[in-house]
Each structure stands twice: as C-alpha cells, then as structure tokens.
Amino acid sequence: MIGADDIPVIPRGVRMQFDRVRDRWVLLAPERTVALDEIGRAILSEIDGARSFGQITARLAATYAAPEDQIAEDSRGFLGTLIDRRFLEVK
Amino acid sequence: MSVNPPIAMLAELTHRCPLSCPYCSNPVELTRRDAELDTATWADVFRQAADLGVLQLHLSGGEPVTRRDLVDLVVAAREAGLYTNLITSGIGLTEKRLKELDAAGLDHIQLSLQGTDAEMADRIGGYRGGFARKMDVARWIGEIGFPLTLNAVLHRQNLHQLPRAIEMAVEMGARRIEVATVQFHGWALLSRDALMPTRDQAREADAIVAEARARLKGTLVIDYVPADYHSDYPKRCMGGWGTTGLNVAPDGLVLPCHAAQTIPGLAFDRVQDRPLREIWYEGRAFNAYRGTDWMPEPCASCERKHIDFGGCRCQAMALVGDAAATDPTCIKSPHHAALQARADAFAAGEAAFTARAAAG
Numbered sequence: 105m106i107g108a109d110d111i112p113v114i115p116r117g118v119r120m121q122f123d124r125v126r127d128r129w130v131l132l133a134p135e136r137t138v139a140l141d142e143i144g145r146a147i148l149s150e151i152d153g154a155r156s157f158g159q160i161t162a163r164l165a166a167t168y169a170a171p172e173d174q175i176a177e178d179s180r181g182f183l184g185t186l187i188d189r190r191f192l193e194v195k
Numbered sequence: 196m197s198v199n200p201p202i203a204m205l206a207e208l209t210h211r212c213p214l215s216c217p218y219c220s221n222p223v224e225l226t227r228r229d230a231e232l233d234t235a236t237w238a239d240v241f242r243q244a245a246d247l248g249v250l251q252l253h254l255s256g257g258e259p260v261t262r263r264d265l266v267d268l269v270v271a272a273r274e275a276g277l278y279t280n281l282i283t284s285g286i287g288l289t290e291k292r293l294k295e296l297d298a299a300g301l302d303h304i305q306l307s308l309q310g311t312d313a314e315m316a317d318r319i320g321g322y323r324g325g326f327a328r329k330m331d332v333a334r335w336i337g338e339i340g341f342p343l344t345l346n347a348v349l350h351r352q353n354l355h356q357l358p359r360a361i362e363m364a365v366e367m368g369a370r371r372i373e374v375a376t377v378q379f380h381g382w383a384l385l386s387r388d389a390l391m392p393t394r395d396q397a398r399e400a401d402a403i404v405a406e407a408r409a410r411l412k413g414t415l416v417i418d419y420v421p422a423d424y425h426s427d428y429p430k431r432c433m434g435g436w437g438t439t440g441l442n443v444a445p446d447g448l449v450l451p452c453h454a455a456q457t458i459p460g461l462a463f464d465r466v467q468d469r470p471l472r473e474i475w476y477e478g479r480a481f482n483a484y485r486g487t488d489w490m491p492e493p494c495a496s497c498e499r500k501h502i503d504f505g506g507c508r509c510q511a512m513a514l515v516g517d518a519a520a521t522d523p524t525c526i527k528s529p530h531h532a533a534l535q536a537r538a539d540a541f542a543a544g545e546a547a548f549t550a551r552a553a554a555g
Contacts, residue, residue: 125200134280190413
C-alpha cells in the first residue's frame with residue numbers, strides 16, 4: 105500500500121492522452137487503455153516524480169477544498185490498482 | 196445497433212518471417228513481398244485509424260522487423276498519436292536498430308517466446324541460433340528501457356516450460372507476460388495432433404497461472420488464454436466481432452480478425468479502395484457478426500451472449516462448418532461433447548508438426 109512518503113512515478117510506456125474521438129482523457133499503457141474520470145486525471149496530473157504521495161494529497165485537498173483523509177483514501181485505492189497492473193511505480 | 200469506434204489496430208506489415216512456427220497466425224496463403232503496402236500508404240492508414248478512434252497500434256507480421264522502413268513507420272504512428280507496440284521474435288533486431296526505434300518513439304515491445312531453452316525454441320521456430328539472438332535482444336531491450344511484454348505460445352510440446360517462462364519474464368524485467376495456449380486456426384490446424392495440449396496439461400497450466408498471479412502481484416501481470424478445447428465456455432474472441440479492434444493485412448485487406456479469411460463468403464475491403472472509417476462502420480465483413488442479431492440458438496437466448504458473443508466465428512467455421520454456429524468449445528453447443536472427445540484424441544496424436552512455409 106502506498107504510504108505518505110512514497111513518491112509515485114509514471115513509468116516509461118505509460119502516458120495520459122486526450123482521446124479526441126471519445127472526448128475524454130485516457131491512460132495509455134502496454135496493450136491497455138484506462139478511461140479516466142476527472143478525479144483520476146487530477147490525481148495523475150499531480151505526479152511529477154518528485155512529490156510524495158502525502159504532498160500530492162495535501163495539494164488536492166487544498167485545490168478541491170475537501171478533507172485530506174478522504175482524498176488520501178480515494179487516491180490510495182486508485183493508485184494501488186494502477187500499481188498492481190504495473191501502470192505506476194513508487195520510489 | 197450503435198457501433199463504437201475501434202480501440203486497437205493490428206497492422207500486419209508483412210508475412211515474411213525468418214521463423215516457421217507451426218502455429219503461425221498468418222493465413223496459409225501468404226502474401227508476397229511485392230504485394231505489401233508501401234510506407235506512405237501505411238502512414239495514411241495510421242492517420243485514418245487515429246481519426247477513427249484507434250489508440251493502440253500493434254505493429255506485427257510475419258516478422259515486422261523485416262520491413263526496412265520500420266523506423267519510419269514508427270515515426271508515422273507516433274505522429275498520428277498512436278500508442279505504438281512492436282510484436283517481434285527479435286530475430287533481425289540489432290542494438291543499433293533498437294536505439295533507432297527508441298529515438299522514433301516506440302512505446303512498447305512484445306517479444307515472443309517459442310521455448311525457454313535453445314533446444315525447444317529453435318526446434319519450434321525452425322531457426323537455429325534464434326534463441327541465443329532473442330536473449331541478446333531481450334538484454335538490449337532492458338538496457339534501453341523499453342517496457343516489455345513476453346509472449347509465450349504454449350502447446351503440448353512446451354507446456355511443461357511454463358514455470359520457467361514466467362521466471363524468465365521476471366528476470367528480463369518484463370511487466371507483463373501473455374501465456375497463450377495455441378489457437379487452432381490456419382497453420383496450427385494443420386498440426387493439431389502435434390500441438391493439442393492434454394487435458395491434464397491444461398488444468399496444470401490453470402493452476403500454475405493462478406499461483407504465479409498471486410505470488411507476483413505488482414511485479415508481473417499475467418494475461419492468460421486457456422486451452423479452449425478443454426474449457427466449458429468459449430473465449431470472447433476479439434472482444435466481440437467488430438467492437439474493439441481491426442486488422443490490416445500486408446496487402447491492405449481490412450479484417451475483423453486475423454483468421455477471418457477462413458470464413459467463405461465474407462467480402463473484405465482494402466484500404467487502397469475505401470476509407471477505413473467506411474470499412475469499419477459499413478463494411479459487410481464487419482457487420483456480418485456484429486452485435487447479437489445474427490445469433491441462432493442456443494446463443495440467441497443465452498445469458499452469456501454479451502459476455503462471449505458466442506465465441507469465435509472462425510473456430511465455429513473450422514470445427515462445424517458454420518461460422519454462425521455456437522463455438523463448439525461452449526458446453527451449450529450440441530457439438531461440445533464430440534469436440535472434447537476429439538481433443539483428447541488429438542492430444543494423443545503424433546508429435547511431428549508441419550512448419551509454416553516462407554512468404555515469397
């Protein structure tokens with residue numbers, strides 16, 4: 105499970121792209137495409153290879169004026185799924 | 196019926212290949228080099244595909260690296276905005292060419308595995324020294340940092356190597372392995388007696404995959420195509436006919452799946468003659484088995500009809516002579532019991548196989 109000090113990294117071969125035909129954002133990965141909702145896109149957009157998970161959830165809580173605990177819980181679930189599928193790494 | 200745009204396109208750049216695997220997915224009638232689409236036509240097809248909604252492009256063959264313009268094709272695919280995957284045996288790739296593909300923006304490589312040692316791999320692939328070359332290529336892929344999927348095609352003669360294949364994927368740093376039991380179309384159908392796994396092998400493979408998935412969670416993703424002759428339900432072939440993906444053959448024919456030409460009476464369009472968008476939405480072959488209206492019983496009233504769409508049309512054609520029939524690997528097919536008995540008989544067959552021919 106991703107911890108507050110872990111730094112999530114989007115590895116080579118995984119990228120966000122706007123799907124202009126379907127008018128939505130997607131995460132493209134080896135032989136897989138994941139449709140992103142606004143929240144998923146917001147979380148992934150915060151990942152820059154330098155910010156820790158804790159810093160990311162604090163920023164999202166400030167941006168969306170939402171409780172940080174709730175943001176952390178939702179983000180942990182979302183990113184955990186991506187880690188299990190090898191679409192995301194932590195350092 | 197509403198038709199969604201396709202997500203994926205398989206571009207079969209060529210049928211030429213240095214290997215001669217007996218389960219080759221190319222048609223038995225191979226396309227000659229002089230009939231292959233040129234660079235500019237492929238680049239146009241990639242742009243049309245992206246405009247149509249394709250996000251994932253698989254550059255395949257034959258062996259796609261036999262195309263001298265492969266680097267240019269990767270550039271064209273990336274310029275079109277496509278996530279670009281190279282499906283290769285590795286034979287013909289040098290470290291220099293891999294670096295050029297890296298600079299061109301290639302996103303991902305899928306490397307095929309014919310066996311886990313030289314003795315097996317070179318016998319199945321029919322190419323002496325092929326395994327050693329593949330191991331070099333795997334090392335260069337790792338050094339450059341390409342994301343890697345290992346693709347192991349398994350059959351009766353190499354299924355015992357599955358645990359080692361999974362280990363090799365981890366050692367190579369692959370994020371995924373595709374464990375694909377051989378599918379019996381085209382060339383593979385000619386060698387069915389030699390390749391059909393036994394029922395015990397099929398069950399053992401199920402168990403090995405389940406154990407490895409749990410043990411390697413977060414390290415290696417395992418995609419598994421089980422032995423469907425020994426299963427209860429058919430595979431969801433192509434994610435549903437005309438719903439998700441399309442294939443373009445080396446000569447420009449646009450196919451709903453790689454074996455679709457084995458279905459008599461289907462009319463296919465060529466990218467040289469008609470826009471890809473029209474072919475996808477209006478082409479007769481794509482509409483032939485789209486949705487569920489074409490289904491006879493027992494599929495028509497089946498609660499699984501949106502799960503597996505009645506299975507594989509080409510398999511129904513090959514096994515019961517009717518492409519609209521329920522895939523006989525389904526327990527609801529009247530031909531299912533007979534097929535399972537035949538599968539056991541095939542699995543007891545001779546081990547000699549027919550190697551794929553060379554494309555001219």
